[in-house]
Amino acid sequence: MPARTETVTVADGSFAMPLWLPAGGTGPGILLIQEIYGVGPYIMAVAEDLAGMGYAVGAPDMFWRIRPGWVGEHTERGTRESIELASRFDGRAGVADLGAALDHLKGLPEVTGGVGALGFCFGGSMAYLLAAERDDLAACVSFYGSQVPGALDLAPRIGCPIQFHFGGSDPYIPREQVAAVERAVAGMPNAEIHVQEEAGHAFHNRKSAMFHQPEAADRAWRLTEGFLARHLPA
Template sequence: MKRIENVEVADGEFALHVWTPDKAGPGILLIQEIFGVGDYMEAVAEDLVALGYVVAAPDMFWRIEKDWAVQHNEEALPKGMSMVSQFDWEKGPEDLEAALAHLRGLPEVDGRVGAVGFCFGGTLAYLLATRAELDATVSFYGSGVPGALAAIDDIRGPVQFHFGGSDPYISREDVAAVERAVAGRDGMEIHVQEDGGHAFHNRKAPMFYQPELADRAWRLTEEFLARTLPVA
């Protein structure tokens, strides 16, 4: 089942897309990439709901244009990048905290919550983990993560990072910096698909999708969530 709820913040409100399984369970905040809360986020949400999670995806671009979402193609890429360039990196994480609180309060959620984010959302999932109590965080190829590693000590819950080793938007050197930061930390792990480009998990974007790598990374994600945020 899917529904849309509104989350109120001090200067407005934004949409929270909610998908629910047949029974109560842990909640996962699903954080969009640059193309908005569209068909790819819908597909990922359905994957997570099938595992028994309550999923909620906030409209992160609402301060720029509400309910903005586009097809995952090369024509839309510049517009998506433009939306990110206008994004408020101070208020955005506050919006995420409000969305997380709303998710935690849903009647279908058993009190435990995590976050899964892709690309732009991978960075935001990491930043949220530095600010909020999360039972699990999965960050897929967040380009802002290497530059925000000074905050990694603020994370109190388990985190799984995914990167492509051949990502044209995130250098292998930056990925290595995340590997070094994660090494030896309890509850943190990083997986690098060395032949993976950017957004290799996005099955709605033919220009990015790498099926074998996507399946491999998603199996690791499912295993991580089963350990850290198990469904009863």
């Protein structure tokens, strides 16, 4: 469970950001960006994993303008409802909200050292867009962000180390789109990309029988741990 919930204030309101702390009480920060299902059991489990690795983790409520506190079920109905919410999401405002959440996280007394971003699905896209906007991220990890292939013109603007993960059999992100990302980042010394060829979408989500593929998830998470250890050591 989170240590507490922070409130992030922006010009037109405020939103919640649950915070998880490492056992030692302080550590580098990670902004953990939700899927379309909200800050639910899966994102909470990932936050606990990261806190166990020594990070202070903030997971902002990205849908606060539409439905604050949304947690969608990993069912066909829950997926439809979550997709409908995401269709009404204001991406420009969302990147600004993430910037405010990043500033808030950086300012907490428990956050020492740098701050990175890590996102899944919807959050993988948002982490990528944030990295293109901010030059103060120490590292960024983007898991199967569906908006990434259509926004590759932003890639040269990313200055921090960035790691991409995709499934090679993702029905939502066709393999040819993943290949376009591979080509775009091939010449970027700060970027790496990993494709689990047999994996579909959201393969890391161990809280969802619909999506979870344990072997691919384990491989990708080991790569994530190594990447964070190199660029944002706890």
